[in-house]
Amino acid sequence: MELFVSKNTKNLAELNDALADVIKSVKKLDRNISLSIWDAIGRVVSEDVVCQKALPAFDNSAMDGYGVKVADSAKVVKIVGSVMAGDNPQNITLSSGEAVKIMTGAMVPSCVEAVVPFENASVNDDGTVVLPEYKNGANIRMKGEESNIGDILITKGTKLTPSHIGQMASQGKFVVTVCDKPRVAVLSSGNEIIEPWNRAEEYQIYNSNASTLIALCKEQNCSVEYIKIVNDGYEATLETIKLLKGYDLILTSGGISMGEADFVGKALLECGLAVVFKKVNIKPGKPTMFGYMGDTAVLALPGNPLSAIVNFYLFALPLIAKMQGATNHFPTYVNAKNKKSFKIKNARANVVLGTLLNGEFSVYKDYKYGSGMISPIASSNAFIVAGDGVEEIAEGESLKVVQLGSSLGSEFVDFVMQR
Template structure:
């Protein structure tokens, strides 16, 4: 068995070997949310596309301010406009309507006094360009729009629609297979006896992946025998990634690792100097990446969320896959064992971080996960964090960045 790596080194190896898988398919505009863009895009239609009114009002010349001015007509949004505007006249224009050539300002209806159906008294003072949106002031034709590797949001979809994009190339989702292991496990839809426990890990893996936009195949519980394991391994090549829980701690490791290495897996690391989550293994088998997580639910959940998800994001072709953090004061003094790195669950509330149960919870628990919304990474050698200390906190629903940042508290 390989010696355990530092948490920093394990994270580095995971990202180094997370090779993007660029299978491209085409996706309709209405299905783009959450998909990864597979090409750079540029502005095709200026935003705004033409000079237009930002308000319902009067298109005017500044020379007519303070004057009774004839209204020559009305221009509605969606109409074309080929007229010009000269001193001594104005037009009614609606929000989004094109403005006549020569318009110097749009005066809102409420700032002017209508004298009759064809004459308006304009105010005495208004700035040139007021309430006018100039063609291309937001984006000009040819300007960069979105970069390859962008995970598309509903805001991106609106921007794409404004450019007339209806079908775009995106990266096909990773093919992910999920296994659990352990003779004591029984599925939630079965009836557990007193010596059995319900399999929460498979549901946790599946739902975590779903939360980040992936669908996985649940492949069941890995058999606790060498031949059964070999049979399961023969099906791994149908997937880009295989995630497992359990079977990689000391005493079990020879069986799991031996079976995989017999099949040709290159072990990248086996064991991380961290609590929770030490029994974690990563390897490459053919074109399949294997991430073998601890069997204890809390450990497996944290390692998948904060170590595995960045790896999967990079494999998916995303531009942003590095964890980001926020600074927050530590609510209560926290005592740690400094002979390893520590990942400590907690809650961000009213701008402060408070460790869950003072950091005193077991790796087999589930309830600390449900009461936490953030985590801190403390490097090896950190033995306490003082009350009020400004610390680096990673929210559970953190954003991801293009550049690596040091999110460890040291």
């Protein structure tokens, strides 16, 4: 791929600059596959889906009622037949003073000019029907009024929802071309972490990051491979990273801070990582590095669980979306009111976790939690980003709230609060 050159010349990138650099640098994968629509949910379509069969495909009744002529408005008519959904009514004819019963979704005979709902008419003892006043075309859904042949129903770059699946089925389209799944490698480092299927000693912690990152990637329709934990030694780290070939994205967690045993960042550079940024001016999650090894994007996340997961939502989610060719790949926010005031230690942009409910944002435990915790992210469904200079969020203050896992947008929006 063509080398991306960031305008950010400092090792420490501001959040918006870092996000912009990630999105600008990512290219769509050039691999597409054909899937049945039953297997395409959540995938990004690589072609425009065009209307092949008009919707509706024919003039049909919007109600259960009587098919009538306009000339018989407010008159008495006799019933001469019926049309059910699925019937071919081509042989039905109506004369003045006649009507047919017609069911919802049934094809409207060419002689019918309006449909009067059963409940709007009254039936005499002799079976004749007293009609109300009505207009031409009443309660008839016209052929093609929703979509005509040649209309684009689903645009290239759309992430398919169940509604899109139904839309394609309505066209008799059972196979669709989508972007192939990004191939992602997830790597964890740290002598102190142990896999959840093993028994941890008192001085060890279970590796929650890998499982969470794998789940997040699979949720975004990635093909994920977990790479064994790298021991905190430079040579072992270097050899493991050298073997990471054939991936579209490498996600690492841990080993990029300033500790004596943090070798991941150094090993990535040794393996030829072209750095876009080394750190982000954000709390938590400052030690976050992004770049490319050849065509492979590399996002090195912090080892602290909360920091790693938050920065996945901030950077990896848009990255993966654009990699799949999704038109919508920018984080979005909703406006909400702050439920209870809380203070912020002003050092850099702060990610504040909480819950969004009924238009109100409730901060998690008064913003008294650490980046090594798991419960804050597990108990939250949203976050805000308070920029430099924001030291307190007042009760009732208007906020820009980013929902975890919410739909992405087609344009960049600044969700960082400023004073």
